[in-house]
Amino acid sequence: MLGNTHIAGGITASLAFAQISTNNPFILVGAGIIGALLPDICHGGSKIGRAFPISSKVVNKLFGHRSFTHSLLFLFCIAMLMNTFVPYKTFTIGLLLGMISHLILDMGTRQGIKLFFPIKIRVRLPLTIKTGGKVEQVIFAALCVLSLYFSYEMIMDIVKIT
Template identity: 35%
Template sequence: MNYVTHSFGGVAAGLAVIAAASVTDPVQQTALMTGAVLGSLFPDIDHRKSWIAHKAPIAANIMAGLFKHRGAIHTPVFVLIVGAALGLLNWGWLREFNYLAAYFIQGFIPGMISHLILDTLNVQGIMWLWPISDKRFHILRIRTNSAMEAVVCMVLGACLYGQYTKIF
């Protein structure tokens, strides 16, 4: 999936968290939604040509050198590791400087999960059971930047518009 589709997935994850957690403050909602969208793009840091790699080229070069695309970074284990690291960082340092960090993190992890779910629709799939198994799972066979991805993106966008008008 491309960055637009993943961003829509992040928005969907952010709206779900905002609704589930009843976050009503616009500043907190913005921090949460920013985290969700960035989280939805973050797993592609292992691909040098991704949108996020262009924004953080040094990190992308390091990650792409260490990991193959749709490898360990595209797994639930990595989401857990990032969640634990951000939680510890927030507990130990971030909350002292910015109360909004917790809202950002509340969005970032669901955003990452949305990325994994959307990549499960891709022909390559992801390794949901890694490190137990390196078998890739996919639900559909949608190719990145294909007409079918455009359809998925439009449907997701239409659903988001409907949800957005209900929440806000």
Template identity: 50%
Template sequence: MTGKTHIMGGIAATTALTTSTGYDPAWFIFAGAIGGIIPDICHGGSKIGRKFPLLSKLINTLFGHRTFTHSLLFLLLIGFLLSMMTSNASLIAGIIVGIISHLLLDAATKQGIKLLYPVNITVRFPFTTKTGGTVENIVLLGLTLVTIYYGKDIVFSSSFFTQ
């Protein structure tokens, strides 16, 4: 999947979950967008890889693409590191949810992911698509509609409109 789909995946997931959690919507959704692109730090051409080219090159050299940064091990490591760096539960949870959305979206591609890294097993859904293709654009539209659907509840229930 492309960066825009991963960002929208993180936003859609956190927006939908905001209605059933006590997380601060602004932090949670912002962090979901960031978490949605973090796993692609292993790819120099990705949105995040272009922002941090040296780190991206190092990670890609050590692990390759869609291996360590697309695994449960990486997810646990990020969760641990974030909990050591901040006490903002909305930020931590948002990044974790964004990463999970990224993993799910990439598992829907033909390349799949190494979810159980370092075990060399590729995980992909039975129905896959090509990155950047028509199906991905339909997925992006669906994620946008999910965001609008759940986002309206967040906007209209905020204290801004009730005061």
């Protein structure tokens, strides 16, 4: 998936979670966007890879693309690091939601991901799409519509409270 689709996925996941939580939705969404981009640190051409080119090259040399950074092990490591060093749980939740949305979206591509790294099995959904193709554009649009819906619901809840 392309970066914009991952961002839309992270926003949607964070806003969906905000519907059932008392966490600050702005922190959730901001962290969700970061989390939605983080797994692609292993790809120099990605949005985050271009922002941090040295880190991207190192991670890619060590693990390759869509392996460690697209795994449950990486998700667990980030969760432990965040739990240890970041006292604000809302940020951690948002970051992890964004990362999970990234993994799910990339499982929908033909390449799939190494979800159980270091085991080399690639995991993909039963139906896959071409990255950057027409179907991805439809998925992007659907995620945007869902984000608008969840935003509207959140705003209406805030208006009811005040």
